[in-house]
Amino acid sequence: MGRARLVCRLAAKDLRHHRAEAALLLLAIVAATATLTVGLALHGVTSNPYAATRADTKGPDVVAVEMARPGGPSQLTALEHARGVTGYSGPYLLAFPTSLEADGHSDPVMAEGRATAAAPVDQPKLVSGRWVGHGGVVVERSLADLLGLKVGESVRLGNDGTYGTPAGPGSMRRFEVVGIAVTAALQPSSVATYMHPTGFPEPGLVWVTRSAAAELARVDGGPFAYTLNLKLADAAAAPAFVTAHETNVVSLTSWQSMSARAGYIVSVEREILLTASWLLGLLALASVALLVGGRMEQRTRRVGLLKAVGATPKLVTSVLLGEQLALALAAAALGLVIGWLASPLFTNPGASLVGAPGSPALDVSTIAIVIAAAVAIALVATFVPAIRAARRSTVRALADAPRQPRRGRLSIAVSSRLPVPLLLGMRIASRRRRRALLSATSIAITVGALVAVLMFREQTHFVETAGGLYRFGGPGDPLWERAATVMLVFTVALVALALVNAIFVTWATVQDARHAMALDRALGSSPEQVTLAVVAAQLLSALPGAFAGVPMGIALYIVAGRHTPSAPSPLSLVAVVLLTLVAVAALTAIPARIGARQSVAEVLRAETA
Amino acid sequence: MQQEVVLAMLAKEPSQGYQLRARLDEALGPLGESINAGQIYVTLGRLEKAGLVVREGAPTDRSDRSDRKVYELTPAGQARVTEWLSEVNWPKPDLAEFHLKLVAAAAAGLADPISIIDLQRRELLRLLRDVQREAMNEQEASDSGLLLEGIVLRLQADLRFLEACERAWTDRRRHL
Amino acid sequence: MNAPMNQSDGELERAPVREPYRAGEEPLVRARRLSKRYGKGDGLVRAVDEVDLEVAAGEAVAVMGPSGCGKSTLLHLLGGLDRPSDGELWLGDRRIDQLSERKLAEMRRHDVGFVFQAFHLMDELTAQENVELPALLAGRSPRQARRRARALLEEVGLADRARHLPCALSGGQRQRVAIARALANEPRLVLADEPTGNLDSTATLEVLRLFERLHARGLTLVIVTHDERIAATADRLVSMRDGAFVDEMPLVGGTRGRLADLVGLGG
Structure with missing residues (x-):
């Protein structure tokens, strides 16, 4: 017990002594865990909101659609009494493609003609306002969100000539938005594809009165469709029911496939997010490794002192690990909260479903995974240096003798011909190979992630789903727009972490270079020269990292996104690499400048003390 | 001899x-x-x-x-x-004499012990300088070099004794 | 002088030889009421407290005192590694206490050489490269820097160790490399902070001999030490306590006859 307390006290003392470092480390792990939380939380989103919506709206087990003449459906009604059916609503007339015009924008929608009374199956649940009535339209929530429609606003519905049928005078009618509702009944994909052969994935849905729907169908001049919502005795048998009753006139959709389709909308984002959290995790790991590695170098003497007074390697390792674990756990807690609070930002695309907005459930497994990840990051990043530090001979640790330097004879020979800052820079860079490698790695991860983002933004892609091949791409596609928003959030998070990472790297380099800088100044280098030298040293390791990052990003994109890439534009790749290098240089210059202003005497004294 | x-x-x-x-x-x-x-x-x-x-x-x-x-x-x-x-014999440094000189000087108020110490110190330092110079001219690991090293070490010991004296007498003066 | 030294003296001819120290010459270093204070209020530390010092060109001055007396700080002030809180400091006819960091850097590059207790060599550079570095910093061509470094290493008796890394050298050899480095730009003043603090007595003698030889050639030396035997080799000894000078004595003379007494050879 006493030993445990000792470990805690030593670890706490050490943390308190190096607050800035501890804060940076915390930040890195928080960023990684928060992203991971969001990513994991989205797993749940795909099914849970749909189930909730289905329960709340008496959602159908099967939706059947028949393309028909204006006179009415021919085969649909037969399903009302098919075996296994326990209830139904409809058939309702679907008028499409109907144009919905609001604020001068026109969007394609399906207008479903509904009775003013509540239906036994699929009664859309009002989120606000009231149900359909004369001159009133109820808008499905995701559409309302997308168009920014509110109850009380006015829109125009009808044929504006976009979809082939010439528009005549009076073919657009004014409606008032009287309500906003959600539904679990999605129309079969055949309707959607019929309406938009290019694969516009989910047309918006509005509800009007039966008479208004008939009127809209008339002015559209398009095919008529009737939709029937069925409740089955055995909901699980819905897919079998669909297979049994599908004809070339009637197409059916089970609730299971509707659920999958609803989920698909978020699943694209989940994919992005999981990729993102992987990237962020890697980046965080690189930061942590750098930081911990840097700390270990400084702690070597401390370890030596601990061992000199009789601490066993085990105790020393415990102290070091204890510190990192405390940080990791704190960071995991913070990351969970932040991720949990942030996840609604990403689940908005599921807004067409009840319960989707708001936080997705944070279940035990998510919490466990996030904490495990944070702890793993800390452990992996600490273990190797901790063991090494603890195993190191006490005498050597006390003397803090630098390891036998391996030197690039060539680089040193070349450097003597360079201007002073480059000369010093090359010598600083050749001093700490491991550190240079780590910083190159972390720069590579940063650039790789940025390249992946760029590629996503530049591309049109096809995504294989259960429902068929969806064309996914281009501004204007709401799904793409949503994914782009998620991507933007991810990009911002990534750039922020990359920035933090770059600060770590440069800070660590400056720490390492302190002695060399002081010495150079004692020999007559000006602060400007040594600052430039450190920047040069940093760029020397950042440069290969930045170049390695480009193919890494492309590979990552292919693997993580399962997308067929088209070549990213070389110009943007060059821009990413250059900008990263400029950022690294700028970020190094600041701590280096501060370091270069430190009293030479003090640094040299501290090194010998 | x-x-x-x-x-x-x-x-x-x-x-x-x-x-x-x-x-x-x-x-x-x-x-x-x-x-x-x-x-x-x-x-x-x-x-x-x-x-x-x-x-x-x-x-x-x-x-x-x-x-x-x-x-x-x-x-x-x-x-x-x-x-x-x-035979086991070793030259005995005569520190007692110097010590008593200081005590007597202070007791009788005839002289300042500090300045006596100072004088002695200068003398020893000059001696040390001479010996050091001779030592620097010696070949490495010569017999006589070893002897010179011995003198240097003794002088250093004496100088440290003087330092201790100085500290002690400065303190004593301060407490009076 | 013994044989190896005479040999390396031959090499010295190439380097410009300065006039040896003559008393009464214009001082190279002049400090007036030089002070360095740290902290405030109760925590105020007067590391160097209104010190007056003159060092003539070609003179070797030792500064002695217990650790913490401010002798190292004084040395850092003299070399422009630290700026005084107060007072005036002149190097030759140039006042340096008010110089900008850049000018100070230039001054350190051309006029001052440092020798540290911990050697402070760059571990990843060979002896030769370490010695070249200041010359390269001062903008000499690589060829010039190399030639100068070779001559200096020969002078300190390490020509055969030029390609060794510091970790392959003994303490005394490392310090001699550091001294060669301090001399790379032919400084007017060499400042040594406990130069033999990390050395055994044989290595100490090596370094002292080297200093003595440089001194004989007219180099101005200020050595900070707590070791009497180092101090005794200087022309003048300054004692410091609590940031101030408490004693100054010229160290010349002494009688050879007395030496014999010390070992029991007196008649």
Whole structure:
């Protein structure tokens, strides 16, 4: 017990002594865990909101659609009494493609003609306002969100000539938005594809009165469709029911496939997010490794002192690990909260479903995974240096003798011909190979992630789903727009972490270079020269990292996104690499400048003390 | 110089006076300069009288210059050398005198102990400087270099004693 | 002088030889009421407290005192590694206490050489490269820097160790490399902070001999030490306590006859 307390006290003392470092480390792990939380939380989103919506709206087990003449459906009604059916609503007339015009924008929608009374199956649940009535339209929530429609606003519905049928005078009618509702009944994909052969994935849905729907169908001049919502005795048998009753006139959709389709909308984002959290995790790991590695170098003497007074390697390792674990756990807690609070930002695309907005459930497994990840990051990043530090001979640790330097004879020979800052820079860079490698790695991860983002933004892609091949791409596609928003959030998070990472790297380099800088100044280098030298040293390791990052990003994109890439534009790749290098240089210059202003005497004294 | 030193120098082999002198010079380096040649012969004369050494060759030839004579240990001399080698003695530094000088000076108010210390310190430092210079001129690992090192170390010890004295007397003055 | 030294003296001819120290010459270093204070209020530390010092060109001055007396700080002030809180400091006819960091850097580059207790060599550079570095910093061509470094290493007796890394050298050898480095730009003043603090007595002698030889050639030396035997080799000894000078004494003379007394050889 006493030993445990000792470990805690030593670890706490050490943390308190190096607050800035501890804060940076915390930040890195928080960023990684928060992203991971969001990513994991989205797993749940795909099914849970749909189930909730289905329960709340008496959602159908099967939706059947028949393309028909204006006179009415021919085969649909037969399903009302098919075996296994326990209830139904409809058939309702679907008028499409109907144009919905609001604020001068026109969007394609399906207008479903509904009775003013509540239906036994699929009664859309009002989120606000009231149900359909004369001159009133109820808008499905995701559409309302997308168009920014509110109850009380006015829109125009009808044929504006976009979809082939010439528009005549009076073919657009004014409606008032009287309500906003959600539904679990999605129309079969055949309707959607019929309406938009290019694969516009989910047309918006509005509800009007039966008479208004008939009127809209008339002015559209398009095919008529009737939709029937069925409740089955055995909901699980819905897919079998669909297979049994599908004809070339009637197409059916089970609730299971509707659920999958609803989920698909978020699943694209989940994919992005999981990729993102992987990237962020890697980046965080690189930061942590750098930081911990840097700390270990400084702690070597401390370890030596601990061992000199009789601490066993085990105790020393415990102290070091204890510190990192405390940080990791704190960071995991913070990351969970932040991720949990942030996840609604990403689940908005599921807004067409009840319960989707708001936080997705944070279940035990998510919490466990996030904490495990944070702890793993800390452990992996600490273990190797901790063991090494603890195993190191006490005498050597006390003397803090630098390891036998391996030197690039060539680089040193070349450097003597360079201007002073480059000369010093090359010598600083050749001093700490491991550190240079780590910083190159972390720069590579940063650039790789940025390249992946760029590629996503530049591309049109096809995504294989259960429902068929969806064309996914281009501004204007709401799904793409949503994914782009998620991507933007991810990009911002990534750039922020990359920035933090770059600060770590440069800070660590400056720490390492302190002695060399002081010495150079004692020999007559000006602060400007040594600052430039450190920047040069940093760029020397950042440069290969930045170049390695480009193919890494492309590979990552292919693997993580399962997308067929088209070549990213070389110009943007060059821009990413250059900008990263400029950022690294700028970020190094600041701590280096501060370091270069430190009293030479003090640094040299501290090194010998 | 002690008789036993000269006696022991003869133990290796019978030698002439100038050979003894060369041997001493080698061992003492620059410090050997302080030994004048006559001193060695005076000592040899005494040893001869005491029956510890004998002169080889013609004892009758009294006109010979003494430095051409070869001296040899007698058995008694041999025994004396052995006895001398096994003796344990060490030069005793006379610190008591200096210490009492300070005490007396302070008690009588005749002089400031600090300035006495200071004077002594300067003197020791100058000595140290001289010895150090000699030491720097010595070949590495020479016998005489070792002796000089010994002097340096003793002087350093004395200087540290003076430092301690200074501290103590400064404190004492402050408390008065 | 022994044989190896005479040999390396031959090499010295190439380097410009300065006039040896003559008393009464214009001082190279002049400090007036030089002070360095740290902290405030109760925590105020007067590391150097209104010190007056003159060091003549070619003179060797030792500064002695217990650790913490401010002797190292004084040395840092003299070399422009630290700026005084107060007072005036002149190097030759140039006032340096008010110089900008850049000017100070230039001054350190051309006029001052440092020798540290911990050597402070760059571990990853060979002896030769370490010695070259200041010359390269001062903008000399690589060829010039190399030639100068070779000459200096020869002078300190390490020509055969030029390609060794510091970790392959003994303490005394490392310090001699550091001294060669301090001399790379022919400084007017060499400042040594406990130069033999990490050395055994043989290595100490090596370094002292080197200093002595440089001093004989007219180099101005200020050595900070707590070791009397180092201090005793200087022309003048300054004692420091609590940031101030408490004693100054010229160290010349002494009697050889007395030496014999010390070892029991006195008549």
